[in-house]
Amino acid sequence: MATFAELPDSVLLEVFSYLPVRDRIRISRVCHRWKRLVDDRWLWRHVDLTVYTMRPKVMWHLLRRYMATRLYSLRMGGYLFSGSKAPQLSSALMRALGQKCPNLQRLCLHVADLTTVPIASLPRTLKTLELHSCEISMLWLRKEQDCSVLPLLECIVLDRVPAFQDEHLQGLTRFRALRSLVLGGTYRVTETGLDAGLQELSYLQRLEVLGCTLSADSTLLAVSRHLRDVRKLRLTVRGLSAPGLAVLEGMPALESLCLLGPLVTPEMPSPEEILASCLAMPKLRVLELQGLGWEGQEPEKLLSRGLPHCMVIVRACPKESMDWWM
Structure with a gap:
């Protein structure tokens, strides 16, 4: 040995x-x-600092000594609920990341108070920005803000960001490179706001709507109206019906569809109804169904036989998906 x-x-x-x-x-x-x-x-390409309550002095040392030009993705915690004496993320630190880490493309911020951090201070090299349980300024994502901010941003994840609402959704049009949007638990976004926002974001290729107050039917209707180029769609099934799913029939670019439980209503489409709608999606190659309460292997066999050109995945709801309903 x-x-x-x-x-x-x-x-x-x-x-x-x-x-x-x-x-x-x-x-x-x-x-x-x-x-x-x-x-x-x-x-040092990928660094996760979320497990530490890190003093600013230590963070600056890591930035200068180890990360710098090597860093590609970074996960950080802001300690929003740790008390006033806990270190907070600052504009100076965000600017330093942009100056000292020219290869940084992905930034994931967790439980951070960003209300005093201007969005313009974030590194301009970012292609992916994830905000998980963060507080942001109401000015962050307004449409009238500078369009030169984050010019390369392709994906934004908004997971339980309380301040995010309809006007911010329309403000995402300032990010010209944006192609992927994830909304998780954004309870202030309304059905009217989603429809108006997606109309302006018609170039999106991936959309996830998880654990929001929006019904699945209203989300799919807005998608069918405005996102004709969408390739990947993932949403929770609250308020999903067979007619609601049918609006996706004929979507020209849709390649991947994922429906997540655990809330299943009497209106929930049966496996046969899901099969009928998927057969009318010409480019569909991946169908994933999680936590729908289907017992046994019969639904999966039915869908796999009926959709031989698709990868069909039927499984129980993973533990992390339960968080959307807590």
């Missing part, structure tokens, strides 16, 4: 990549070889 000393650098780097940031730094003290490997830029 090979010892650690006999393992090639590539294998050790793969092992080190699974370690939390703090442990990566600690093992750099073991020997000169490990110190060299911990300094390898490959190891």
